[in-house]
Amino acid sequence: MKHHYWEAPIVIYLFLGGLGGGIFFLASVFDLIVAPGAGPLFFAPVFFALAALALGCFFLVFELGQPPVFWRVFTTKTAIIKWGAVLLTVAMICGFVWWASYLPLLGWQWAAGLAGLLAPVRSLMIGLAGVAGFGIMVYTGVMLSTLKAHAFWATPALPVLFTVSALSTACAAIALSLGGAVDAAGLGLLVEELIREIVHEVDIVLVIAEIVVLLVMVLSFYGAGNVTAQKVAARWVRGRTAPLFWGGMVGGGLLLPLALYLAGAGTAASEVVAPILVLCGGLLLRYLCVYSDERAPIPGEERYYERLKSSDTRFMTAWKQGENKY
């Protein structure tokens, strides 16, 4: 059967999109609600979010067959991908404006004028970016789950899973980068610690939630999915993908960081290793899901495509059109 139309760049795009969206969302929540005025602390996380989205978009566009036609996504009305593109654009523009307004933090006095100009719209910008970021997190899952040809994707659990995972990776990224580029002192330090603590606690909840959603989704497919979904789930649970799933995803990406979060609170294991593991787990999740794009085959379809050759086979390249050998 023909599948795997989407490959690594899409995996990375979905991961980075969720990550960036999650950071924007959390940054806006903290900046506007939890700890107003904590904005400068999020200067580095938002930078990483912008970078993640930019890189994600690069992979997305790179993966396109005809990239110059990309602008057309803004001309249609209803397609999911169109909304993804709009959300990405809004998040990136607003996030960038917010971020640019803090440029003087880097000691770049030439940016002070610009920052002054942008400062009044900071709240609006981070607010919009946060909303858009939330949309992106949900969107990465929704896009896959609307493709009902693929039994393993076509479940409401997938957007939930992706959203939880996106938030979780965002927490991890914030944990790693919070306060970067800012010499916090006094109250600022306290706020930073407070935010770290909240992010830490939230990520524990998220990781647990992710484990629950993931296991519910995979195991319910394994137990009660249709033939195709069951096959995929079986591959995850006890087949070819099982080591990656149990060892990499569940073990390395969720349980181990959870344990480190819980047991090693305050140590480097909790503050550095665990978030990195969470990030890796998030990437692995996208990888496993994107490559689980089996369709229900038309009877005989698999046999048909198994007998075809890959495109680098000798007879496909032996003769070049237009060249006359004899």
Place this chain on the structure above:
Amino acid sequence: MTRYVMVVDQSRCIGCQSCTVACRTWNDLPLDIIYNPVVSEGTKGTFPEVYRTWTPTQCMHCANPECVPCCPTGASQQDDDGTVWVDYAKCMGCKVCVNACPYGMRDVSHVVPRFDQYVRKCTFCRDRRAADPAAEPYCVATCHQRARVFGDIDDPNSEVSKLINTTHTERLFTELGTDPQIYYIPEMGGGAR
């Protein structure tokens, strides 16, 4: 209204793949693009009590296609006569429609230049019909066995209407709600007709 459909008579198909090659040559397709594979699970049963069915496939030109609304650029579209097709110039090659199709009937080629990869699919030979409204899709015209019949289901006198109304036909994956418009007359085996 005109609504084009195809009836595929599996009791006539002998799996010669002529339609596949005909389509490839008529549409000058890249090597790795097959619009209409003729698939089969091979021979089943225990010798000598065996049977075999071929399923000529192609885009189902669904009444409720998955691949059109998901298109973010408007390249993937459907004519009033039901023909689902891709405007190559508008396609950015995101492959969401390829993933959306439950029948695996769309793809981009990997043997064409890297940034010239748009989504291709069967168009019921839109080009042939544009030039000559009476023309059949080439896979239909070229089928020696007349296993493929093409026509307007809204015309009660068309061959497809008569076949669909008088014969037991089946369609693929109707449970997905796509309302596919390729109707199969199943193979009953040997002299069981």
Place this chain on the structure above:
Amino acid sequence: MGNEIDIHAPGVEMRKSLCYFCHANCGVLAYVKDGEVIKIEGDPNYANQGGLCCRGNSALLHLNHPARINHALKRVGEKGEGKWEKIPYDQAIAEVAERLNQIKAESGAEAVATAGGTTRTDDWARRRFMNQFGSPNGFHNALLCWIPTFMAETCVAGWSPFETDLGKAKVVMLWGMNPGASSLGAMRGYTDLQKAGMKIIVVDPRFSETASKADLWLPLRPGSDSALALAMLRTIIWEGLYDFAFVRDWCQDFDALREHVRDYTPEWAAPLTWLTPDQIRTAARMYATNTPGCIQWGCTWDQLGTASTTTSLTLALMRAVCGNLDVPGGDGMPGPALNFLTDEEMEANECLPEEQKAKQIGSDKFKLTSWPGYTLISDNARRTWGKTLPAEWFCEAHGPSVFKAIITGDPYPVRALIVNATNPVNSYGDAKMTLEALKRCEFLVTVEYWMTPTALLSDYVFPAAGALERPTIVTHYGATDSFLGGKRAIQPLYDRHTDMVFWRKLGLACGQPEKMWPWETEEEAYYHILEPLGLPIGCYEDFVDNFRMYYPPLHQNKFVANGGFWTPSGKVECDSTILRELGYPGMPTYMGCSENEVDDPEVAERYPIVLTTGGGFMPYHHSEHFQMPAIRYLYPDPYYTLNPELAEKLGIAEGDWCWIETRRGRIKMRANVSPEIHPRVVYVPRGWWFPERDGSADLSNPFGCLESNTNVLTSVDVEDCDPMGGSWANRGLLCRVYRCTELDHEYKAADAQWSIPGSAAEPGVTVMPSDQKMARPHAPFEAPACEEAPEGFYRVWQNGQLYQEGTHFRLDESGWLVNPRTKGYHDAYTGWRYDPDSELLVDDETGTCYTMDREEVVFRGGVRCYPGPAAPYEVPEQLTWNAEGGFAQLADRPYVYDPASGWLVDPETGAYHDAYYGWLYDGATGNLVDEATGARYDMEYNPIVAEEAAAAQAGAASDEEGA
């Protein structure tokens, strides 16, 4: 939208062409713009009803393929090195001709042979060249394809009953034939008719595409066809299912046949065929009780090796006794083309001297399909039909024996081989020996589309024009009376030429007279062939545009009108006299196929699996089309088929590469595990080679032509060949199968080791071909004594009749000769034809007429003259009798009086003049004109005044314009 091409655009011309990739020759419409074919599609108004298969649809890929040979190539490196110089076509022709003439001078013309494959050529041209050159050693794959069957059937009933009249048939038996993968247009017909009630019986070891649609499928042991056929014939005869009236009226020696087949019971056949007696009886009853019915010829009959012609002879008798010969709904016997020229008339067989015919390789053994059998059959056909079957295909050297002669010099050295439209390594038996012969051939010339292994080993390679580049006619090897034609879409590209042009140019360069090659193009030659039809056409293209096909008025039951079948005895010969005369049994006598577990138990012990090879499969045809990526993509690797039960026993999984080995060698293919075949049988498709490889890299296996080539497994040993027709062994051989292991995965040089006879264990020549025994020795035959024939005549012992030598006209009891074609009478002394209308004798060569006393008859202006004093008819009084000229005339005018019409005829112009005044009759106005004065008169001799005359003339002129 992308790359569409508009076939309706201005300047696009549609040309009616024919496909040229298999024998079905489907109609193709080629759309041509500025000398370039832009699209093709099937012709909806031709027999294929618009259908085209994978092959047909690939015509444009074929035409423009980058690996096509476009120029004459002369070898400049070592043989097989792949170094070529492109030279002008005519220069290559001249160089080849010089070399051929030199070889002829040194070793005789028979040292030059030519090999063909299947019809991609106009083979009368090849034969025309060879006959004039003087060599009898032309050959094709004819012996694997129809020819032995045709000859056996002709021995039984006087022509092959191959044109099935399915429309009225109630049953069709497809025996060893899979139209579902080989002739799709026919398959459609079967399917349509089956849905309308016709029964289909398929005899095939494999659950083929066709078998899957059958009403009754007989999965016999491959190669056991002769046992099955005999048991069915026995059932039909002994259960009384045959057509009593037909047998009584039209069959000779039927009682002998009944006794002969007594022991061939279904119970006897069951263990040989692996079928149950009930299955055999069911099939026999289904065929015999559903009359009329057809048996469609299938290639298998000619590929069984030893049992080939026995099988086709049995089937010929089966259709005969069931009354299915030449009847509506039965097997039609077209006979030769009586209304246009047959291929035989284009072959110039009279140019080949008798002593050269005698040198034809293989004709001492396999007589039915070479000069000895052909002469008997052909002379009989001339006596009965008045025309005969072509010598090309039907009378050829034994191909494998020629290859052996190249290696061994036995019976004499063959030094040059011209290969046209075949790649013998893949299409002839024992590929390893054949490859060696091609390597050893002193002078090898190939006419090809592609750089095949054979072309690679050649000294000269000529580019061949193919489909779309040549006009095509269909006359079924020149053996039928219908004619279908297509135009070329474009002139050949590059320096490509058609085969007829090749042979013509080569003939002229070898010194053959220009007048023997009057046609420069196919179109001219085809027009010459068609001219006798008398159609209103001025050239061949007119025929295609306006007629496209010619069918004689469908005459079935011709044997009734003819008063007999076209055999020497005039009956269906159940004990064929021609076969007996050749030293073969006249009735089918069981022979097992070349290798089988009953006759060769010790072989079966080492090679326990039965192998069947040679079945055609889409999308390829023989060894063609492997170059076309668009097709190859769909079927990239060779797959053989084995049953899951066998696969499990041998530890083979779907897709595994496996070795398949017979006594002669081994090949590798991938496993297609499928229950479509018996657990003790494997099915190995034919043709595989790998043109994408570098041919020169490994000359022991150039282009991988041995590696997956089923013909490495087949046998051409004399004892494995059919003793009558010479077919070699492709079906029902014994083999073993095992998985390729890591250590034994590559094809090695040792696997390419050749031998004569075929044996992987004993390389080289161990037994000379002429020392090999035949499967069944010839039995001496002596014709019963009969009265001697007068000089110039000969007597046919079967019917006691006298025939004139040369013309083969029968000498009637009345003393007249009877022309079998026209049924007209000819004078026994002069050969002049009796014309019943004029009651004169006509010498058709000069057109001169004679009286019954053989005195020349003079005509003036088409009026017969009677020199002498008395007029034999009443002369009108105003005329005078010219005694010297023998006609009546008006005064001294030179016009001749025609007593039939009463007019005078001007012998110079043929114009009519009135018999009273000699006035000219003006057809345009209906007036009489006095030429001396210009005055005009009506038919009552009333003068016509000037204005009226002018008006009449003007009216006539405008009429003409209007017309």
